[in-house]
Amino acid sequence: MSAGHHHERPASEAELRARALEALLVERGLVSTDAIDAVVSYYEQDVGPQNGARAVARAWLDEAYRGRLLERPGDALAELGFGGMEGHNMTVVANTPAVHNVIVCTLCSCYPWPVLGLPPSWYKSEAYRARVVAEPRAVLREFGLELAADVDVRVWDSSAEVRYLVLPMRPPGTGELAEEQLAARVTRDCMIGTAVP
């Protein structure tokens, strides 16, 4: 979309200020319009939860891959072509019948971009950042996820340069599905930990 498109309603102060910064740098040739388009398109088209879902589906089908994904996640994801900014130090945490994992960044919005793309608004919200480390079950309930009382909920606060991905449990009744069909069952929220497939 062109930065100079016409609006049906007047631009907000916030929008005007952001567009003015872009216009200033573009006018001076310091930043190019197509480079901005390239970043936006990269995270809208090329990189997103479909990447993480592929790794999860592969791990469900291939025990050796699952082992590599948990032991050397950076290399295992690179096998599928995934890696880069905000994914330099990946840790994959596996759900089991006894353990349910959830990821958060209470300090800001750290998130594994190469496998999940850019985070949903709720992940960046003050409410999520404040509450999921203090009352995870109440937060998960808002997403419709009710866990048995004896499940250990493990909340991973991404306070350093490590980025987390949740490896959900393979749902029952999916024995016949191929990798692509399995990947379609793995939503972004399953890999954050606020849903299960």
Place this chain on the structure above:
Amino acid sequence: MGGMHGFGPVAVPGGELPYHERWEPRIFALHLLTGFEGLGAGPGGRQTREEMDPAGYLAASYYERWTWSAEQRLLRKGTIAPGEVEAMMARLAAGEAAPEHEDPAMSRRVVERLQRRAPMDPPPADARFAAGDRVRVRRMRPQGHTRCPRYVRGATGTVERVHGADRLPDLTTYGEPARPEPVYSVAFASPDLWGPSDEPPFTVLLDLWDSYLEPT
């Protein structure tokens, strides 16, 4: 802000989208380019956003904070001068078309940069703590950027693993020298953070630099 009350529900309509308006991913992209192309100065984007006054920080939307930090970093470097943003805002508000400029080399450069891998150093052999060790988070009140959230300061937890070695962001943010030091995954039992709760006990894990920790 871990543990704060009063922010309401997490699951709200529209919350599943990464952004809602076209300027939001564009300011995100512009912010990255400001860094990659060396147009900004001083602490990085996130560290700069933490310099917002707390009331302004909470009142701003997520991407308004990114606009703010991009502008501060550009001003610090002298890439833009005070008043220039307002002048451009007036031009755009008056209906002037935004300028365009193509640079395919820059497009390629930025995508390559997004894909580049740069893992942490491996953990040092002489890390002070090992998996299973009990550690206490130091009580402290740092003035600037830190990755030691307030809600774990003073709490006791158990080292789960040593992730690797990294320089202390409390120093590197301000260009101060720092040696790589171990970064640990530390597990805290919820009662040790929050006391009694309506929920069954759970575990919160944080990644903490060696400097934040002391033996129990």
